[in-house]
Amino acid sequence: MTENTDNTRRFKIVLIEPQIPPNTGNVSRTCVATGSELHVVGKTGFSFSERAVRRAGLDYWKNLIFEQHADVDAYMERIRDRRFWLFTTKTDTPYHLTAYRPGDFLIFGSETAGIRRDILERYPDRCRTLPMNRAHVRSLNLSNTVSIVLRELLDIGGNKFWLIFNFENGKLLYVMITSDEEGPKAKMEQDYDGLRIALTEKYGRPKYCSDEGCVWSNAGTIITLAYRSDEEGDYHVNLVYGNYDAMVKQIEEDKRKMEEAL
Template identity: 45%
Template sequence: MAKLNIVLYEPEIPANTGNIGRTCVATGTRLHLIEPLGFHLDEKSIKRAGMDYWSELDVTTYVNWDDFCEKNPGAKIYMATTKGRHVYTEVSYEPDCYIMFGKESAGIPEEILKANPDTCVRIPMIGETRSLNLSNSVAIVLYEALRQNQFDHMKLQGELHRLRWDD
């Protein structure tokens, strides 16, 4: 079973993290938060964005990048960045890989990117657009990884409540 991982490096905006948490719950994805965070995890705004799903979230926090690396040795980490050499659809996401996103104001530090050039991926944009919203970026890349893994363990068909599709 695919068990993807989303990593947020020093996220700053609680609503983004709450929305990402909700996406992780809806997809069975683990969330990893690398401190410092720009908020407290018990703030109302993060719980409001994550709604009542936050208690179901598989989330782990780390004191810094080194702590994350020590606790996840050998992890295959794709790094979403506007500086990436590859488009996010050009790589093959393993069922247990990690997809990392940087903080809203600065992204992933360039020294981390430079040490991992082959796993840096980019969402294409027009012109000089600085970046997309963090929670939107996570959803775009995560759903590509899920698609590549055949949406393993996910409900693939919806149901009408009063009618049948063939009525």
């Protein structure tokens, strides 16, 4: 296995107490393919010398950036001041509405028990989930979940922006572009239609439009442009990345709530 050079630009895939050898083998292969690190934490249900693990990883093991840690609590204490996210079915917060960064720790629990409840309760703001039809499926396979999350994060580059639109007498005065932690980055004078036209020129015809905004899809990236007023009278426009169906449902839900409030 490749020595860990602590490259902060790599995503860290963390498996807590994995139990099924082929799952860890498949995750290791995904990590090599995406240039990510694999951290295995706590007691596993197998030995890394087992043929099932290496068969799933084929001949990629020598290129895997790998760490193994014996104690779950010690590991969580070690990374508590780092950017980490806990993937679990015990939350309603969709994973695709978070601004991830290369170097983040993406933590997944065991196939049988998930992440311990006390850890989830200690960091509720770090919990994320994959939206799915839970009426028939409780969760996805561990290696499939890692692949879905990591592939989409690599597609979107971890970007999310919030655009605050200020209106006066129905005319847009300026747009203030912010990211989660960087604060205001730019202002531009442009009306809403102008911004919509600019996005259409860049990404093509919207896939979906409602009275509140539009949705574009381009090369796996979903962009929404939607505006609404808050209690202070400012109009907020979200430019976010995520699953198309989930985004359309969110816009429809917002529209329904607005109609009910009238």
